[in-house]
Amino acid sequence: MATEVLATMSGEEMIALSKKHTLFEWTAQSKVDPIPVARAKGIYFWTPDGKRFIDFNSQLMCVNIGHGDERVVRAVQRQVETLAYANPFMATEPRARLGAKLAEIAPGDIEVFFFTNGGAEANENAIKLARLATGRHKILARYRSYHGATAGSMMLTGDPRRWAAEPGMPGVVHVLDPYHGIERGWDTTEQSLALIEETIQLEGGHTIAAFILESVTGTNGVLIPPDGYMQGVRKICDKYGILMICDEVMAGFGRTGEWFAINHWGVVPDLITMAKGLTSAYVQLGAVGMRRTIADHFQDKVFYGGLTYNSHPVACAAALASIQVYEEDRLLENARRMGAVMTELLADLAKRHPSVGAARSLGLFGLVELVRDRAKKTPMAPFNGASDEMQAFAKFLRQEGLYTFVRWHTFFTNPPLCITEPELREAFGIIDRALEITDRAVR
Numbered sequence: 019m020a021t022e023v024l025a026t027m028s029g030e031e032m033i034a035l036s037k038k039h040t041l042f043e044w045t046a047q048s049k050v051d052p053i054p055v056a057r058a059k060g061i062y063f064w065t066p067d068g069k070r071f072i073d074f075n076s077q078l079m080c081v082n083i084g085h086g087d088e089r090v091v092r093a094v095q096r097q098v099e100t101l102a103y104a105n106p107f108m109a110t111e112p113r114a115r116l117g118a119k120l121a122e123i124a125p126g127d128i129e130v131f132f133f134t135n136g137g138a139e140a141n142e143n144a145i146k147l148a149r150l151a152t153g154r155h156k157i158l159a160r161y162r163s164y165h166g167a168t169a170g171s172m173m174l175t176g177d178p179r180r181w182a183a184e185p186g187m188p189g190v191v192h193v194l195d196p197y198h199g200i201e202r203g204w205d206t207t208e209q210s211l212a213l214i215e216e217t218i219q220l221e222g223g224h225t226i227a228a229f230i231l232e233s234v235t236g237t238n239g240v241l242i243p244p245d246g247y248m249q250g251v252r253k254i255c256d257k258y259g260i261l262m263i264c265d266e267v268m269a270g271f272g273r274t275g276e277w278f279a280i281n282h283w284g285v286v287p288d289l290i291t292m293a294k295g296l297t298s299a300y301v302q303l304g305a306v307g308m309r310r311t312i313a314d315h316f317q318d319k320v321f322y323g324g325l326t327y328n329s330h331p332v333a334c335a336a337a338l339a340s341i342q343v344y345e346e347d348r349l350l351e352n353a354r355r356m357g358a359v360m361t362e363l364l365a366d367l368a369k370r371h372p373s374v375g376a377a378r379s380l381g382l383f384g385l386v387e388l389v390r391d392r393a394k395k396t397p398m399a400p401f402n403g404a405s406d407e408m409q410a411f412a413k414f415l416r417q418e419g420l421y422t423f424v425r426w427h428t429f430f431t432n433p434p435l436c437i438t439e440p441e442l443r444e445a446f447g448i449i450d451r452a453l454e455i456t457d458r459a460v461r
C-alpha cells in the first residue's frame with residue numbers, strides 16, 4: 019500500500035511533503051532544493067515525470083555496482099522472506115559467510131569484523147577497539163578528513179563540519195595533511211611525515227592509541243597520498259606502538275580499482291573501516307575489520323560495544339550479493355580501465371578550460387578544483403564557502419541531466435563502476451559545456 023502511494027506521487031508532492039515533515043542534512047532547510055527520485059537503473063536515475071539523470075556521483079559515492087541490480091534485489095528478497103532479523107547474540111548464515119568473505123578480500127591478516135549500520139559507527143567502534151586494545155586514549159586524525167556525524171566520529175572529522183559539534187569527545191589531535199589547498203599545494207612525503215612525527219613526540223607517543231586516516235581522502239578533495247606516505251605512516255605507527263586505522267568508507271570496494279585503496283601502497287593497517295560500497299547502499303551496513311592480533315586481545319577481555327542491528331541478516335545478504343556482482347562483472351578491472359579513460363578526459367579538460375586549476379583521479383574516484391586566476395590559483399569559491407559561478411555551474415549540470423557532488427570550488431567525478439566508455443564520454447561532454455560558465459570568470 020505504502021509503495022503504491024509513493025509511486026503515484028508527483029515530484030512536487032514528494033518535495034513539498036519531504037520538506038514539511040523531514041529534516042535535510044547539513045543545510046538550512048529554506049535552502050534545500052532536492053531532486054525528486056522515483057527509480058534508478060545502472061548509472062541512471064529518473065524523476066517521477068521521467069527526467070533522466072546520469073548518476074555521476076554514485077549517489078553519495080556508494081552505489082558502486084550501479085542501481086537496480088537484480089542479483090542483489092533477489093538476495094535481499096530471499097533473506098527477508100527466510101530470516102529478516104536475528105539478534106546480534108545469534109549466529110546466522112549471512113553473518114558467517116560475510117565475515118569469511120571479507121577476511122578473503124581484506125588486506126593482510128585482517129580477518130575479524132564487527133558489523134555496524136554505516137561508516138560513522140564503524141569509526142566509533144574502531145576507536146573503541148583501539149583504546150581497549152592499547153590501553154591508551156588519544157587518537158590522531160587529519161584536518162582534511164570526514165569520518166562521520168556521530169558524536170565521536172564528528173570529533174575525528176577534521177573539516178568544518180566538526181565545528182558546530184564542538185566541544186565533543188576529548189582526546190582527538192588533528193595533524194596537517196600533505197596537501198594544503200590549491201594555492202599552496204603539496205608537501206613532500208618527508209616533510210609531511212616529519213610533521214606527523216613531531217606532533218606525536220609533542221603529544222607523547224605512549225598516550226596515543228591510534229592514527230585514523232582515509233586511504234584516499236574523499237569529500238575533502240580526492241587526495242591521493244604521495245608515494246611513500248602510507249608506508250611512512252605505517253613505520254611511524256609501529257615505532258610508537260600506535261594502531262593504524264584506515265577509513266575506507268568511501269575509497270573502498272573498487273572505487274580506486276582495488277578492493278581497498280590502501281592496497282595501492284602495499285600497507286596493512288591494524289584496523290580498517292568500510293560501509294557504502296560494501297552493500298553498494300542497497301541496504302545500510304558498515305564494518306570494522308581488525309588484524310588477528312587485535313581480535314585475540316578480546317578472547318578473554320570484554321569488547322564493550324553493541325548495536326541492535328549488528329550483523330543484520332538482510333544487510334549481510336545484500337553485502338554478499340553485492341560483492342558477488344563486483345566479482346562476476348569484474349568491476350575492479352572495469353574501474354581500472356575506465357579510470358584510465360577518465361584520467362585522460364580530466365587532463366583534456368585541464369588543457370582546454372582555464373577555470374580547471376587541478377584535476378586528479380585514481381580508478382573512478384575523481385575530482386576537479388576550479389580557479390578564477392590561473393597564475394595565483396585562487397579558488398572559484400572560498401574555503402567552506404560558495405560562489406555565484408559554482409552555483410551556476412551546478413545548475414547547468416542539473417538542467418542537462420548530470421548529477422554530481424559540487425562542494426566549495428570542487429566537483430566530483432565518481433560514477434558507478436559499471437560505467438561504459440560511451441557513457442563516460444557522454445558525461446564529460448556535459449561537464450565540458452558546463453565549464454564554459456566558470457571559464458568566463460577567469461582573470
Ligand SMILES: Cc1ncc(COP(=O)(O)O)c(C=O)c1O
Pocket residue numbers: 135136137138139141164165166167232236237265266267268269293294304
Ligand atoms: C571517509 C568516510 N568516513 C566515514 C563516513 C561516514 O559514513 P556514514 O555516513 O555511513 O556514517 C563517510 C561518509 O561519507 C566517509 O566518506
